[in-house]
Amino acid sequence: MDFYQVIETRRSVRSYKPDPVPEEVLKKVLNAARIAPSGSNRQPWKFIIIKDEERKKKMVELCEGQSFVAEAPVLIVACGRNIHYNRGGWMGDYSMIVDVAIAVDHLTLAARAEGLGTCWIGSFDNEGIKKFLGIPEDVNVVALTPLGYPKNPDVFKPTSDRKELEEIICYEEWKD
Numbered sequence: 711m712d713f714y715q716v717i718e719t720r721r722s723v724r725s726y727k728p729d730p731v732p733e734e735v736l737k738k739v740l741n742a743a744r745i746a747p748s749g750s751n752r753q754p755w756k757f758i759i760i761k762d763e764e765r766k767k768k769m770v771e772l773c774e775g776q777s778f779v780a781e782a783p784v785l786i787v788a789c790g791r792n793i794h795y796n797r798g799g800w801m802g803d804y805s806m807i808v809d810v811a812i813a814v815d816h817l818t819l820a821a822r823a824e825g826l827g828t829c830w831i832g833s834f835d836n837e838g839i840k841k842f843l844g845i846p847e848d849v850n851v852v853a854l855t856p857l858g859y860p861k862n863p864d865v866f867k868p869t870s871d872r873k874e875l876e877e878i879i880c881y882e883e884w885k886d
């Protein structure tokens with residue numbers, strides 16, 4: 711699949727078929743996250759793969775009742791270790807989050823290329839998930855995504871729900 715077609719047709723998928731994701735496809739998608747860039751190549755991430763139905767149900771509660779989280783056969787919890795980066799300035803505190811976000815984006819795009827749906831989940835109970843999944847103190851959850859085949863494959867359509875390019879760029883200096 712053409713790269714631009716992948717990014718233009720990746721959509722948030724909130725309804726899934728129960729069909730399993732073949733293990734080799736899951737590994738391909740996870741590998742896309744593995745090879746993502748990170749500050750000083752620190753790779754602060756860890757991805758917890760949940761397939762167990764009971765566990766997924768509990769995760770719905772920990773994701774503010776978003777029931778589709780348990781509908782896909784796979785739920786991925788993207789975590790990051792709060793390591794100290796060399797990056798100075800105000801970005802320092804956010805470096806781990808930036809790195810994990812890049813890896814998750816790799817993952818969602820690779821999933822789309824494989825015909826799989828994802829949905830970035832940012833509304834969740836970090837402390838509750840940490841306790842439930844035994845995540846260490848110095849690690850936080852950055853995002854979750856279900857992974858599975860969309861119930862309606864027509865969901866993979868380009869969106870018009872974005873600002874125009876002219877609105878988001880300026881040249882040489884800031885302009886409103």
Ligand SMILES: Cc1cc2nc3c(=O)[nH]c(=O)nc-3n(C[C@H](O)[C@H](O)[C@H](O)COP(=O)(O)O)c2cc1C
Pocket residue numbers: 720721722723724776829830831832833834869
């Ligand atoms: C940081 C972040 C957090 C998000 N959290 C949620 C969420 O908790 N639940 C949800 O259904 N969608 C969530 N989304 C998905 C956005 O609503 C979605 O990406 C946006 O509306 C654009 O739609 P699209 O992904 O189909 O292009 C989140 C997206 C991002 C990037």
